[in-house]
Amino acid sequence: MPDLKKIFLHSLVLVLWFVGAVAALASDYEPYVSRTEIPDALVYLPAPPDSSQVATNGDFARWLWGRAQRNTPRGEQASWETKYGMVRMCTIYSDVLGIDITEDDTPAIYRLMARAGATGAISVSAMKHAYYRRRPYLVMNDSLWGQYDSYSELNTNSSYPSSHTSFGWGTALALAEMAPHMQDTILRRGYEYGISRVIVGAHWQSDVDAAMLCSSTAISRARCTDDYASDMVAARAEYMSLKGLTDDDIKAGFPEIVKIIDTPPLEYDNLLIGDICKYWETKALRYTPRGVLANEDISTDDNYIINMFADCSPVVTISPTETPDIAAFISIVKLVLSSHCTNLKKCVYRKRPFFRYNETPPPGSELWELYSESSYPSRHGMIGWGVALALTEVMPDCQDSILKRGLEYGDSRVIIGRCYASDVQAARVMAACDLGKLHNENFFNIFLEKARQEYARKKEEAGIETIITQSALNPDAWYSISGIILPDQPTTPGIYIHGGMKLMIGN
Secondary structure, three states, X not given: OOOHHHHHHHHHHHHHHHHHHHHHHHOOOOOOOOOOOOOOHHHHXXXXXXXXXXXXXXHHHHHHHHHHOOOOHHHHHHHHOOOOOHHHHHHHHHHXXXXXXXXXXXXXXXXXXXXXXXXXXXXXXHHHHHOOOOOHHHHOOOOOOOOOOOHHHHOOOOOOOOHHHHHHHHHHHHHHHHOHHHHHHHHHHHHHHHHHHHHOOOOOHHHHHHHHHHHHHHHHHHOOOHHHHHHHHHHHHHHHHHHOOOOHHHOOOOOOHHHHOOOOOOOOOHHHHHHHHHHHHHHOOOOOHHHHHHHHOOOOOHHHHHHHOOOOOOOOOOOOXXXXXXXXXXXXXXXXXXXXXXXXXXXXXXXXXXXXXXXOOOOOOOHHHXXXXXXXXXXXXXXXXXXXXXXXXXXXXXXXXXXXXXXXXXXXXXHOOOOOHHHHHHHHHHHHHHHHHHOOOHHHHHHHHHHHHHHHHHHXXXXXXXXXXXXXXXXXXXXXXXXXXXXXXXXXXXXXEEOOEEEEEOO
């Protein structure tokens, strides 16, 4: 009789080898940050919707839409794009950038793409392992449309969030930062790569939306690393040399929403179902503590935005007086995002939900704004998520709480009926796009660096204060500036802590 335990272990080894082999095919390059450093989606993202929630009606409507695209050129594109990883990324962006991207011919560009894609991909790992969500083709008893998708791989792999999307969007964000004059086309292809997963029936729309958020946080976190900065410089230099471009040639304005994201449904059709369902679902929260917070979140005042993140760090309080450089950084990012959003709102006019359903305007409403200005994209969604992504680069150790509050601020617009859920999602996508553009602006990088230095300094000061307090309780001990208890009074010149005070020894 066969040894079932040995057979099981042997099979497990083969499965693990296969998964590793697939990952290696996607990218042989390490992500810019480790799985322990990447923002934790389990903290800032909600769980995937289940079949009992009305939110799944929107996913179902989008599945119907996607299925209808299959026997069209867009469906053929979606099927072709089911190829995962660098093989497909190189083909797509060779066409977009007008160069032949390979590991041998364009090593710097390839490296940036591979590492950014890998960073995006690991951003969804925690959520995928924590929840198992069945894929559309399984729920709908459908067949897979994608020519490179495998039933055996996808059947046991959670649908939420989408790994294809997170890899593709991470790659797109990095390339758009590298070649800002091509940003709209680059970002559009990254966006399409995610939507293709809906068309082939491998993912729900909410899987794709969540993956774009995860990947955006991952790239913001990658920007905290020296490797990302050096790879970006090298890739841009390589690209400009190959194309014969100068710095002036690659300058660009801010990304254009109509060139990146599909136009939202404006009237009653199937694609509006998800927004309508989310509107009625969240309306029930208005008279709860969450609804109270949503009404407070109406404010876009600088001080309110700064105070939103005041307590995200356990040791540094963010405020105009305690951390003026960080406060100035938040204000400038908010100003830029808000100004850009004003222009984006002029592209598409969409009635706000409460206006469409003849509700009384929420408290504190400015009627001229609410009735004349489009709900799409959401200004609050753009500010909340954009500032959170930017602050992740200043305070990476507090990234999860920052991202959670930034996401919450945008969700408040849906709860009080001022925006549809798709208005907020589009705003978050554009906020991530805008940050890539901002990283090519000197003024932004000056504010960012000052904020980073201030945070590091304040953290050190906070740590010293803690040591001083401890030394007052242990008056015989001598402490180093980093908090290490020394065996005797030190003789090496430097600053030490003793008896509740900082003391200088020597010169």
